[in-house]
Amino acid sequence: MTEVELLTFLKNPKTKIRGFTYLFDTYNERLYHHIRSIVHNHTYTDDVLQNCFIKVYHNIESFEGKSALYTWLYRIATNEALSFLRKEAKHQQLDVDDLRMAALNNQEADPYFDASEAEKKLEVALTQLPHRQATVFSLHYNQELKLREIAEILDTSLGNVKALHHLAQKKIKKILNQP
Amino acid sequence: MKLRKKSRKQPLPKSFIQDLENRVFEELGIAPERSKTIALTSISKPWAVAASFVLLIGGLWYYTNQAKTTSIEQLNVEQIAGYLGNDYEAERYLDATINTLGNEMTLDWHEAELTEEAVSQFLTVDSDTYWMTEINENESP
Numbered sequence: 001m002t003e004v005e006l007l008t009f010l011k012n013p014k015t016k017i018r019g020f021t022y023l024f025d026t027y028n029e030r031l032y033h034h035i036r037s038i039v040h041n042h043t044y045t046d047d048v049l050q051n052c053f054i055k056v057y058h059n060i061e062s063f064e065g066k067s068a069l070y071t072w073l074y075r076i077a078t079n080e081a082l083s084f085l086r087k088e089a090k091h092q093q094l095d096v097d098d099l100r101m102a103a104l105n106n107q108e109a110d111p112y113f114d115a116s117e118a119e120k121k122l123e124v125a126l127t128q129l130p131h132r133q134a135t136v137f138s139l140h141y142n143q144e145l146k147l148r149e150i151a152e153i154l155d156t157s158l159g160n161v162k163a164l165h166h167l168a169q170k171k172i173k174k175i176l177n178q179p
Numbered sequence: 180m181k182l183r184k185k186s187r188k189q190p191l192p193k194s195f196i197q198d199l200e201n202r203v204f205e206e207l208g209i210a211p212e213r214s215k216t217i218a219l220t221s222i223s224k225p226w227a228v229a230a231s232f233v234l235l236i237g238g239l240w241y242y243t244n245q246a247k248t249t250s251i252e253q254l255n256v257e258q259i260a261g262y263l264g265n266d267y268e269a270e271r272y273l274d275a276t277i278n279t280l281g282n283e284m285t286l287d288w289h290e291a292e293l294t295e296e297a298v299s300q301f302l303t304v305d306s307d308t309y310w311m312t313e314i315n316e317n318e319s320p
Contacts, residue, residue: 017209017210017211017212018212018213018214020209021211021212021213022213024200024203024211025213028191028196028199028200029190029191029196032191046195046199049199050199050202050203050206053203054203054206054207057207
């Protein structure tokens, strides 16, 4: 099914549920990993992903089709994840970066985190980056999105995304090369 | 644009996806709807079939009429005579038609391709017209 066909289903009240079920089946994994790359914890990801799908269902009528549907989904997921981190950090009286680090440290006990050593190292490196740099890097590396698509998701310019990605790469190389 | 489903990461456990699905759909108060023929169901199928049928019939009708028109336009004088049975009467009608159409046509009527208008005129020439033409010719000095 193409994106246009899926949108047709989602915008028609008679076929909206069928379209939404298809969207859920298609995107649950990709969105899970994207959210997870921001919040670094399965339980947090689970909550954010659920909210994300609920928001998509309620707001699909307002999607004007100016961008691709999946970039709109990633944008919702990114905003939901960042908003969740801010709330949770406030609730736990922590800084957002400290919360991300704490979440990462608990990953060893996480049954859904079965990454290789290299992936774990990369995950640790990402938590040491400012969240926008980490998000750009993760979307490009893990989700295999183009920088132009990431610019749409983050609602920023392509030049800005290129700069963020360059900085992220440079810092990750430096972190991974540390003994 | 085709939808991308694959992720670089490892697949998630089915139990987790099922649990997530249950919670999302329960929260929304709906039940998942899945169909293998999602692209051919309710929206498009009935009217698409009807539209295809109408287009097919319309296309055939158009083609048939176009073919007729084309063949009439491309008929030359000899072919028209042939259509009329190539008998004596037909040839006389043909002569009358050529006279009606003018000298230019008369001079090279063997090679001439008649226009639709000319064919129309030819087909409306009846015996009275023919005889009138002949009488007029006989009366001329």
